[in-house]
Amino acid sequence: MMDPTIAAIATPLGAGGIGIIRMSGQDALSIADKVFKSKSKKVLQEQRSHTIHYGWIIDPDTEEVIDEVLMMLMKGPNTYTREDVIEINCHGGMIVIQKILQLLLKNGAQLAEPGEFTKRAFLNGRIDLSQAEAVIDIINAQTELSLQSSISQLGGTLSQKVKNLRQELLEMIAHIEASIDYPEYDMEELTYEMIQSKTEMLLDQVNDFIRTADTGRMIREGIQTVIIGKPNVGKSSLLNALLREQRAIVTDIPGTTRDVLEEYITIQGVPLKLMDTAGIRETADVVEQIGVEKSKEWMTKSDLVLVMMDASTKFTTEDHEIFKLIEGKRCLVLINKTDLPRKLDIKQVFAYVDKEQILELSVKEGEGMDQLENRLREMFFAGEINVKDDVFITNVRHKDALVKAKSSLETVLETIELEMPEDCLSIDLQSAYEYLGEITGETVGESIIHQIFSQFCLGK
Ligand SMILES: Nc1nc2c(ncn2[C@@H]2O[C@H](COP(=O)(O)OP(=O)(O)OP(=O)(O)O)[C@@H](O)[C@H]2O)c(=O)[nH]1
Ligand SMILES: [Mg+2]
Secondary structure (H helix, E strand, O other), rough: OOOEEEEOOOOOOOOOOEEEEEEEEEOOOHHHHHEEEOOOOOOOOHHHOOOEEEEEOOOOOOOOOOEEEEEEOOOOOOOOOOEEEEEEEEEEEHHHHHHHHHHHHHHHOOEEEHHHHHHHHHHHHOOHHHHHHHHHHHHHOOHHHHHHHEEEHHHHHHHHHHHHHHHHHHHHHHHHHHHHOOOOOOOOOOOOOHHHHHHHHHHHHHHHHHHHHHHHHHHHHHEEEEEOOOOOOOOHHHHHHHHHOOOOOOOOOOOOOOOOEEEEEEEEEEEEEEEEOOOOOOOOOHHHHHHHHHHHHHHOOOHHHEEEEEEEOOHHHHHHHHHHHOOOEEEEEEEOOOOOOOOHHHHHHHHHOHHHHHEEEOOOOOOOHHHHHHHHHHHHOOOOOOOOOOOOOOOHEEEEEEEHHHHHHHHHHHHHOOOHHHHHHHHHHHHHHHHHHHHHOOEEEEHHHHHOOOOOOOOO
């Protein structure tokens, strides 16, 4: 049985210059012919693929002219879904677009589910699952880097690497199986040492992948950056200055910020998820106390801590507490309010961090802000993030699959250590092979596929 022909609105709802309705399936052209009258009386089904036709959408039952349109005609298999595809470019009004869609549905199309066009591209073998996921990521990309990495994933860079790994596993499994099943054949013997070294090599590659996941997450979600410090040092002022808007409340009353504020910004191409927190101090105020606890909690979860200090006040036990909290975290110390007379003894800061980690600034005067931005860029960009050529694991599902494959490969190595029989090896090699297949979708269940595509928007 063939799949039904599906249709959906592909452009966002609301008024716009142009609206696009998309239709895919074996009846796409014949349905289009029912509702379309070309200026030169052309029959779409007889036209060449990848051509555009001018005319009107007319309800065949009532002869009502609904809109003046351009019809894009694409015959399978060289289309997004590999099926025949029609895209109707009409005027971008809510009512017009809806009316055309309704007309297609009345004439034999079915309303597409979210992501169904891309799902067909996957099921018809044009793209694999990781590429389909890249399509969602491109649509949802919040940062330039995230977009670049998704485009590269759509191009198949990740798929290719995973395929290579799986191919090597498959060859190994086949070799082991063959030597068990047909011992009489004179094959090159696969020794335990050979299996071991090959497995170690594959494990290394899997581990390399897993290691990119942290950077991948930062590319996708932004680098989690928390501003912490004593009350009143200027944390909220810094957030506002970086955002270039008055997002957080700033007053000269210590303890102004009670809750964690979260904002996404891109600084010189570096995506940051920036968090302003409540100033850390001992307090009897219950609300503030909760805020302080939250500050500490976020701090431990962050990729980068910006510790802010006030140059016009002395180093206190609270600062000492804060430096103890951030031990082992990637951090920058920002000494603010350099426009005021200095009371802070910088030597006390040297006790906790290196000189290179300290920046002096005045948020109020805008001094040192450029240096801060350059510094952030250097920290994350020192030529190391090259999303176009390198593969980064940006998807949690992919990371989970890799972690499972890793553990199977580790079991293989343990089995070799214990000198267990060869067929035991093959079981775990097999599961590593299958886990990796989850990334590209070769070994993934219906429900996961359904779940992935349900995250799509309509018409994609
Ligand atoms: N002189 C001077 N004042 C500043 C500077 N940066 C911030 N301030 C002032 O310091 C006071 C506190 O600023 P906030 O940004 O609210 O400080 P905070 O660290 O968020 O304070 P809490 O939310 O209470 O923890 C405000 O009056 C700011 O205008 C600076 O560079 N120089
Ligand atoms: Mg504040």
